[in-house]
Amino acid sequence: MDGLLTPVSTYRASEKREETKPARKQTSHSAPKSAEDALEILRHEPDYDSLVTALRLLAAGKSAQDGGFNITSPGPLSAQIVQVLVSEIAPNYWTLLKEDSDGGKASSPFKHLLGCLGSITGVNSILVRLRALIQEARSEGKGVSKRPDISMNLRILLDLLCHVLEGDDCVWRIWNSATASLTSEAKIRPLTHEFVSLFGSGRVVSLSAEAAEVVTQPSNTNNDGTWPADALKYTQWLGRNIVRWLESRSAETQVKAWSELFVKTLQLGHSELLVKNVFLALVPAIDAQFRVLLEALRPTEQRKVLFTVLRILSQDYLNRLGDSHKDTSKPIISSAASAISNILGSDESLRSHLVEWLTSSSGAGLGEGIGIRRAVLAVVAQDKDSIVTVLEKSISQFGDQLYIKHSPILQQEVHAQVLLLSAGYAFRKSPIKLTMLMRSSVWLNTISNRLSAPHQRARFLGMVVGEALSGLVDKGEKRLDFHMEETNEEEGKWYKGLTQVADEIGTIGDLFTKQADKENPKPAGKPSIRKQAPVSKAPPKLPQQGFIIEELSDEEMEDDDLPTYAKPDSDEEDSDDDPTLITRNKPKAPVYIRDLITYLRDTDNYDRQKLALTTAPPLIRRKAGFGTEVSEHAEELASLLIGLQDKFEIDSFDELRAQGMVALIVAQAKMMGPWFAKTFFDGDYSISQRAAVLVVLGLGARELAGFETSTYATGGGAFPSKRLPEKVENLFLTPQNPSDRQLSATSSLKPLPPNALESVTKSLTSDFLAPLAASAADSATGPDVLKLSTFTSRLEEKQGSTDTKKVKIKHKPRPRIRNIPNTTAQLLYTSFFSPLTARFQAALHSSSSRTRGILFQPYLLSLYLKTLALLVHASGPSTLSLPEMTAELWRILLSTAVRAHAVGDLPVTQAILFGFLTMLDVNEGRMRDLCSEMGREVVEAQEWVADVFRGLRGGDGAGEEADVKMLAAGVLVRLNEGIESYQLVMVGDLIGFG
Structure with missing residues (x-):
């Protein structure tokens, strides 16, 4: 009986019961053999040694029972493990794991944790946890108690996310680990959508930024945030990762994934920076990869990326060449042309985008130097049909009456350069084609419309183009020559010389080599080093002649008959109580x-x-x-x-x-x-x-x-x-x-x-309205003759409900606007006014919401319009470009976008009215020409100002609205006088108006 009741049987029964019981203490000390064991250990508050063992098993991707487990592959088990790591392990052990990272070695527990979370599931889990903590932190003001550890947990999660996404191959590794076991396209497709949405939609940036804002609240400790919270740095990181992906051997089999990610990243707000990083990284050595990237995009996205590349080449490499077409500029332009040619390859759709860029109404590098147009035309000229197409479209557009009348002069100058350059290439490729074009009615109408243009600059461009193209085709006395001084001056000769420019496609490496040399210049020569005299061991004897400096003791000083002076007052440098803060070596004023x-x-x-x-x-x-x-x-x-x-x-x-x-x-x-x-x-x-x-x-x-x-x-x-x-x-x-x-x-x-500009605006407004107010006050009684009622009483009385009668107030004389030299006025037009208006027109047609959002910010828009008005006023009535300036500014003020932003916004409305009043004042001596050339615009302005005047209150009171109404009354009076005086010359232009 004793043999049957041995302790052995009791021990085995106990061991069996212990194995079936989930005892946390014993499991935490046992070595996990599978992913399930690791999950159990992680769920039950493991000690540090058990955590390290579990992380090592999960990061290795091998276990004894399941034949191999990859935590970075999507699946229910990996999702549970990742969730526990993010919500429980990271908050408790993050600081300890970072301290035990062992210098960043791959075998450290810290790296094992990052490896377990380096997946789509891991990043998603971190973002979900961030959102939950952010919502809990935001709910404090709604009567919900807030845990004191939220800020600390948010800071840990931000740091964790920053380390998980670290590296230029992070995205590539995450994609490869997620798709390693997937072979079916049906399974890869939804994973691609989730992957692109995770990294390209902006979730990482928005949640990181919101979490960083919560962490850095005044009640919490300071934190500088992490780089994923900065959209600019995040876009740069994505760009480097996309480049690394493209450089990998597996890129061709994963075109859909990385192309969709690239397109999605373009929408994060820093598209130009993204394209620039990818372009500069790929083109110098692996130009074919960038072509693969473009070919994987849709046509609209191809067009956007290609145009961005052209802008990068222009701004970073070609603009510094200026307007020169000398031999010194050819190597860099040829290198830029090589970069464009390598990107295009044999793709005809990309070549058609270049033709569109050259001939579109808002294209051809508006505001950029001529270098980019030369580089693009050098590429397009490789195909005879393409260069002829550019020439035909340029001639047709250049002579269009609406284009001449409504396009900014800066834009017309750009297209004139394209026309002249393409004509030179077309003549060398096919002389007979250019000859036939110049004998056609399209060319004759172009020259005729240009010569009859109301603006002097438009006529100048027409004469230059006519003489240049005629010089290519016609010989001897048949050559067209207008015998105008402008066309034979330096600028005219420069334009006509564009037909002789012939750039070739060079080597792409030269472009980036020259740029690197510019950024890291070598010293011009070896600096001369002044040799110091050797120091002798014994001091040399001083010569006996000359001055001898001798140190005297205090006793010797008392015997001398030297006057004593009081101690000087303390200076500003000694006013600080702390002597360590006194700066004795203050910098001297710069002289260079x-x-x-x-x-x-x-x-x-x-x-x-x-x-x-x-x-x-x-x-x-x-x-x-x-x-x-x-x-x-x-x-x-x-x-x-x-x-x-x-x-x-x-x-x-x-x-x-x-x-x-x-x-x-x-x-x-x-x-x-x-x-x-x-x-x-x-x-x-x-x-x-x-x-x-x-x-x-x-x-x-x-x-x-x-x-x-x-x-x-x-x-x-x-x-x-x-x-x-x-x-x-x-x-x-x-x-x-x-x-x-x-x-x-x-x-x-x-x-x-x-507020210097605002002061100038108010001063000019007062000068403009003073004669009108004084004249209107002649019939008024009372001491306050400058009240708004005395100024607008006759206007409201004459207007009535039908608005059929106009007001005519006799102006009292006032000082005339200063006349300045024509050279200065032309400088203000070409270098100040024209670039501002041309880029505004381009921004109106821009698809970038960021550009339009900045431009139409109410304060900026009103300041922009006032600046243009001040430029017109500064140019004065004697400038030769006054008709062009008046037409361009008038159309900007009447544009639908500008007037739409004036609704309900008094500063913008005031800026528009100030612009009209300034132009009317500067054009006082040419009101007849203004009404004959811009009859429709004058009447449209009158109707809009009348609507503004009726919609404003103000009366006899003061304030911003009263000032705007007074300004509207002044503009309306001026417009009514002009229309009434010159209504006969406006009849022809107003047929069908309204």
Whole structure:
């Protein structure tokens, strides 16, 4: 009996019961043999050793029982494990695992955890957990108690997400692990949709940014956030991952996945940056891969990417060539043409996109240099039919009456360049084709419509194109020659010389090699090193002659008859209580532009920043006429000034920065006017920075025109160091013309007010309306003759309900607008006004919601319209381009988009009315021409202003609405007078109106 009741049987029964019982303590210490065992360990609060064992098993992808388990493959078991890792393990062990990462080795538990979560399921689980915690954090104000650990958990999850997505091959690895066991297309298709939605839809950015915002609330500890919360950095990361994917051998079998991801990423708001990163990474060495990427896209997406590549080539490589078509520019243009040709390959659809880019009404690189058009035409010219198509479409468009009348001149200049370049290529490919085109009615109508154009610049382009093409086909006396001085000057010869340009397709590597050399220039020569004299062991004996410096003791000093002086007062540098904070080595004022740039870049040094801001205006103005310092560094200096942040809260920071930019514009108007206009539309800047660009454009133009403005210097004088006394100098430097003003500009030091442009606008408005108000007040009684009622009483009385009668008020004389030299007026038109209006027209037709959202921000839109009006006023009535300026601004003010944004927005409405009033005032001497050339537009403006006037209140009160109504009344009076005086010349143009 004793043998039957041995302890062995009792022990085995107990062991059997223990195996069936889920005892957490024993399971946590046992080594897991399968994924299920690992899941059980993770679910029951394992200790650190058990966690490390489970993570090692899951990361290895091997187990003893199931024959192999891959946690990165989608499945129910992997989803459960990932959920436990994200919600329980990461919050508890994250800090400990990071400390035990062992320098980032692949065998560390930290890397094992990241490997387990590096999958579609893992990233999704982190995002789901982030959303849940964010919702719980947001619910605090709704009567729900908030856990104190939410901020800490959010911070851990953000850090976890940042590490999981780290690396340029992350996306590729996640896709490969997810599809490794899938062979059926039916299973891969839904996975592709989930994959693209996860990484390309913006979920990662939005949830990360929202979580970072919750973490960095004032009640929580500070956190700088992580890079996935920044859309710009996330787009750059995706671009690098797509490049790595394309470079892999498996890219061709996964075209649908990465092409859809690329298209989806284009919608994140930084499409140009994404294309640029992919293009620059692929084209220099693996140009075929970029072609594969384009061929995988839909036609609309191909067009968008190709046009973005052209813009990148132009801005980063070709714009610095300027308008030169000399031999020195050919190598870079040939390299750019090679890049475009390699991308196109033999794809005819891509070639058709290039033809469209050259001939579309808003294309051909509007606002860019001619280099990109030369490169594109060099590629298109390889196919005879394509270049002939470009020429035919260009001629047809160039002579269209509506195009001549309504397109900005800058746009017409671009298409004139395309026409001339394509004509040269077509003549060399097929002379008979160009000859036939010039004998056709289309060509004759083109020249006829150009010569009859109302704008002088449009006629000039027509004459230049006519003489250039006739010079190719006709010989001897048959050549067309208008015998005009403009066509034989430098600009006319440059246009006509475009027909002789013949660029070839070169080597693509040259383009990027030259760019690398530019970014990392080699030293011009070996710097000379001054040899120091050897130091002797014993000090040399001093010579006996000359001065001898001898140190005297205090006792010896008492015997001398030396006068004593009181201790000097403490200076500003010693005013600080803490002697360690006193800066003895303060920087000296920069005397060269390169020193100024160095100071502006040093954003961590308060003294340098303040000194750079205060010395920039006088330094730029002194250096403007001496050497090429300013011209060589103007763009870099302007970029630094625009992007400068007020990190140290410097007094009058905005005013000092604006003074520096105005000085740049005045010093290099021809270069910086178009540059600032381009920056306003294309630069990645805030609303306040874009507004600063408009302000300095308006103020700089007025200073160039010679109007009295605040002096933007902050110290110093003219460049010569020896100057006459101030009273004597004033006798010789009396500012009677703009050039004299520039010399004496630095003698009177006045600050630039922060609302300088608004002040100018109000001053001009008062000047425009004063004669009308005085005339209208003649019949009024009472002391307050400038009230709105005295100004509008006759207007409302005459208008009535039918609006059939017009008001005519006799103006009292007022000072005439200053006439400025035609050269300055032409400069304001070509370098300031035309780039702003042309890019606005291009933005109206842009498909980018970001561009339209920025442009039609109410404050920016009103400031933009006022800037254009001030440019017209600064040009004055004597400018030869006044008809073109008036027509372009008038049509912008009457455009549907602008008037739609004026509804319910008084500042925009006021800006439109100010624009009309300015144009009417400047065109006072040519009102007849205005009514005859733009009869429909004048009547349309009158009807719109009348509607605005009737829709505004104001009455006798004050305020913004009353001011706008008074401005509308002034515009309406001017329009009514013009229409009543010249209604007969408008009859022909108004047939069928309305």
